[in-house]
Amino acid sequence: MELIINGTPRRVESEADTPLLWVIRDELGMTGTKYGCGAAQCGACTVLVDGQPTRSCVTPVESVAGLPVTTIEAIGEDPVGRKVVEAWVAQQVPQCGYCQSGQVMAATALLKQTPQPSDEDIAAAMTNLCRCGTYNAIAAATRQAAQG
Amino acid sequence: MNAITPPALVEALALRDALPEDRPLNLSRRGLLGASLGALVLGAALRAAPARAQAAAAAAKPGTRVPAFLEIRPDGAILLKSPFVEGGQGVSTAMAQIVGEELDADPARFTVECAPPGADYLVVNGMRITGGSYSVRSSYATMRQLGASARHMLLQAAATRLGVPPESLSTAPGRVVHAASGRTLDYGALATEAAALPVPEGVALRAEKDFRWIGKPVARLDVREKSTGKATYAIDMAVEGMLQAAVQHAPRLGGEPGAIANEAAVRAMPGVHSIHRLPGAVAVVADRWWRARRAAEALEVTWTAPAAEARNALPADFSSEGMRAALAAAPGPGNAAETEGDAAAALKGAARTVEATYDAPYLAHGQLEPPSALARWNADGTLDLWLPNQAPEMFQRVAAQLAGIAPEKVRIHSPMLGGFFGRHFLYDAANPFPQAIQLAKATGRPVKLIWSREEEFLRDALRPMGLARFRAGLGADGMPVALEAEAVGEGPIGRYFGTKPGAADPSVVEGIAGKPYAIPNRRVAQVPVKHPAVIGFWRSVGHSMNDFFYEAFLDEMAEAGGQDPYALRLRLLAGKPRHKALLEAVADLSGGWKRGPYEAADGTRRARGVAMASPFGSEVATIAEVSLKGGEVVVHDVWVAIDPGRIVNPAIIEAQVNSAVALGLSSALLEEVVYADGAPQARNFDGYPILPPDRMPRVHVRIVESGAPMGGIGEPGLPGVPPAVVNAVAALTGQRIRSLPLSKTRLGAA
Incomplete structure (x- = not known):
């Protein structure tokens, strides 16, 4: 089947029910998207599918055929994504960093849909887990990206 | 820097170095085929290493x-x-x-x-x-x-x-x-x-x-690299010609794979290269990980009951509930860790006494990067290993013994860790690399093995469950005159390095022993009880629960003596200027001590709790403010004053305190590994919830540089959080919670 990954058509041969995460990581060799739980609990695997934040670890690859998929590797090609990354750097958000690809993707999705989010909007959208507890920095960086 | 006291782990390592060579080695030297893959022991990893290290060190x-x-x-x-x-x-x-x-x-x-x-x-x-x-x-x-x-x-x-x-x-x-x-x-x-x-x-x-x-x-x-997906962890590693592997472990530790009902069918699944029986597990090697994992989970394995001599075998009836009862039933007086004055006599003469028993559960590390190992045998007989680890030389030594080659033929690559919190030391049956070495040998190809989150929850080395019994005596003025404490259980120091006969395991008593308060008659002891489960180091080790036990009980002593808990602490620290200043600093940071309950601007009824801790060479004072919502605790703010003596990077200290507050709060509110019938009941974060973003409090940090010898930073922010929260809950509700996590108890306003 054909996927559209970061604007580029990619032919993949994984079984149709393979989670999108593992097609991205293993078949396409892009490891920025992380495996944390495989059960849509943690959000480390978040990518954008047609602009929607999507937990790729439970998303069968066949369900996104033909839809635009954006991964962390293309974050710099999106003006909102660039603002989010710069805010993440300014706020020194990451600690171990393992969840941060997913956090950055979730924040980018939020700000593309809601450029001026309230604190409640941020709380509702930013639900990914971080075992290092960078939650306050994540919220601050998301607010900063919205202003910047 | 001579004044620095090494943590118990480092002292234990040094002690192990000094042991004579005739102590039995837990690891087989027979090499790959004969080695017991289950027998990985942190302490054993250093055996015989010092001579080589010292010889090499003689050069430089x-x-x-x-x-x-x-x-x-x-x-x-x-x-x-x-x-x-x-x-x-x-x-x-x-x-x-x-x-x-x-x-x-x-x-x-x-x-x-x-x-x-x-x-x-x-x-x-x-x-x-x-x-x-x-x-x-x-x-x-x-x-x-x-x-x-x-x-x-x-x-x-x-x-x-x-x-x-x-x-x-x-x-x-x-x-x-x-x-x-x-x-x-x-x-x-x-x-x-x-x-x-x-x-x-x-x-x-x-x-x-x-x-x-x-x-x-x-x-x-x-x-920047962590904000753009460019940082690489062990799980991201790849080498030419690599296969990937997944495992299914015996549900109960100690079981071995017997018959596999559908081996031929699984071998025919897409991408499957081969199926392997390993100690305590079955593995599938495939071209890609998802294919390996799906095949490994499809294997219908009959697991044998653990052999009588099986190492670390869990009893079929092992449960966390039973373990808690066993800890509670274990009689004192145990091995003394700290003795001052005559606690027994002072208790007899006290105007009144207070008693309580506290406990805390097994915990999982829950680092977000699941464990993995990539093993590559090279044509020259050397072995490359990419794996998460906190001690490269120890992993090298054990890998060499398992592989049957000299340590210098094992190249250890240590990528950055997707969280660790103590997870990536050597623990029995808890590290994937022995399996990866064996699979790479068997297939003749480099193999990357990833444990699924479910396998990780099955084989993580646990923060031990702990229980402590306290008795305190108060004088007629309400001031404590005596304290007896028995910490029941086993810690990772004792497990992996041993303790001298009659001595307490420091990782069981730290945070109950070593407190700064001027209580003239004290006895703190460990009552040893072995954990059948594999235990490990977890951020702040014994402090992670013991400061909760002690500081919550100290609030009970204050209440019994008719004293404010903050004022009592100040009085007990009158002769400890460093601690007293720190306690006053956290009160100041929080806008002045007020216990409550009181009504906040948003109409919620709130209260505050205070706690202190002396972990890893640093001093910490913590205040938490809580309210209740739907029977659950809401923690609004946590104020932390930390005195690590001298510092290197205040921004990183503030970040680490935030992180430690999050993990400490997570443990206080939510976390508990429940065992039943010899197996953990939760296999993912749905059954083992960890702190989500909407329960993260604001965190306020004040760094105090007292000029004392430099202390630690990564762990010290944690131990004060559970007691500060629980003490605040008691102030708000009158309910004294003595067993974590708080989610077990439905709370109501007083």
Whole structure:
């Protein structure tokens, strides 16, 4: 089947029910998207599918055929994504960093849909887990990206 | 830096080094086929290592041979091989600050990676671990001297090149300056010549008042790559020709694979290369991980009951509930860890006594990167291993024994860690690399093995469950005159390093022993009870629960004596100026001590709790403010005053305190590994919830630099959080919670 990954058509041969995460990581060799739980609990695997934040670890690859998929590797090609990354750097958000690809993707999705989010909007959208507890920095960086 | 007290783990390692060679070795020396893969023991990993390490170290004292640590590229970029592994605690940035300060090079020019095994890197009391909140404080002097030596060598090289006396030269960040002629030479242009020079001894260090980077909030080196998905972890590694593997473990530790009902069918699944029986597990090797995992989970395995002699076999009826009962039933008086005055007599003479029993559950590490290992056997008989680890030399030694080759033939690669919190030491049956080594051998191909989250929850080494019994005596004035405490259970120090007969395991009593309060008659003891489950180190180790036990009980003593808990602590710290100042600092940070309950501006009824802790060479005072919502605790604010004596990076300290508050709160509110019928009941985060973003409080940090010897940073912020929260809950509701997590108890307003 054909996927559209970061604007580029990619032919993949994984079984149709393979989670999108593992097609991205293993078949396409892009490891920025992380495996944390495989059960849509943690959000480390978040990518954008047609602009929607999507937990790729439970998303069968066949369900996104033909839809635009954006991964962390293309974050710099999106003006909102660039603002989010710069805010993440300014706020020194990451600690171990393992969840941060997913956090950055979730924040980018939020700000593309809601450029001026309230604190409640941020709380509702930013639900990914971080075992290092960078939650306050994540919220601050998301607010900063919205202003910047 | 001699005044620094090593954490119990480092002391235990040193003790193990000193043991005679005739102690039995837990590891087979028979090599791969005969080795017991289940018998990985942290302590055993060091056996016989010291002689080799010391022989190698005789050539150069660890931490002195500049070329082993520093490579300066022609463009001025600096590669630092760090003794420590970065896992979010910021140690790579700290090392760049410390070395850069003396080298006279901007930390931003550094790339830091974890050094391979080698005698040069044994800078932690002649050993190497990343743990015990000990990295920076144990290596601070060494790494400063290393940077100063390197600068001196660059000056010498420049003097030769320019034909001027070295005394006529100085440095500016990244270059040597000859002021008289205005000539400058970049470090990168001098590096090759400098590296060939002998390493000088005793080079003078920069005066602390002139520090540009040490003590400053220098930006972390890895933040941009971690914000753009470019950081690579062990799980991301790939090599040419690699296969991937997944495992299914015996549900109950100690079981072995018997018949597989559908082996042929699974072998025919897409991408499957081969199926393997391993000690305590079955594995599928495939071209891609998802295919391996799906096939491994499809295997219909009959698991044999553990053999009588099976190591670490869990009893079929093992349960956490039963374990709690066993701890509660274990009689004292146990092995004394701290004795002052005559607690028994003082209790008899007390105007009144208070008694309580506290407990805390098994905990999982829950680091977000699942464990993995990539093993590659090479044509020359060497073995490359990429794996998460906190101690490269120990992993090298055990891998070599399992592989049946010499340690120097095992190359350990230590990528950055996707969280660790104590997870990545050597524990029985809890590390994937023995399986990866065996699978790579069997297939003749490099194999990357990833444990699914479910397999990780099945085989994680647990923070031990703990229980403590307290009895306190109060005088007629309400002041404590006696305290007896029995901490029941077993800790990772005792498990992996042993304790002397009759001595307490420090990892069981820390946080109950070693408190600063002036209670004149005290006895703190460990009542040893073994855990059938595999236990491990977990952020702040014994402190993670013991300071909760103690500080909550101290509030009970205050209440019984008719005293405010903050005022009582101040009185008990009258002779401890460092602690008293810190307690006053946290009260000030929070706007002045007020216990409550009181009504907040938003109409919620709130209260505050206070706690102190003395973990890992630092001092910490914590206040938490809580309210209730739907029978659950809402923690609004946590104020932390931390005194690590002296500091390297205040921004990283603040981040680490935030992190420790989150994990401490997570444990207080939510976390509990429940065992039933010999197996853990939760296999993912749906059954083992960890702190979500909407339960994160605001965190306010004040760093107090008392000038005391440098203490730790990664762990100390944690232990004060559970008691501060529980004490606040008691103030708000009158309910005294003595068993964690709080989610077990439905709370109601008083």
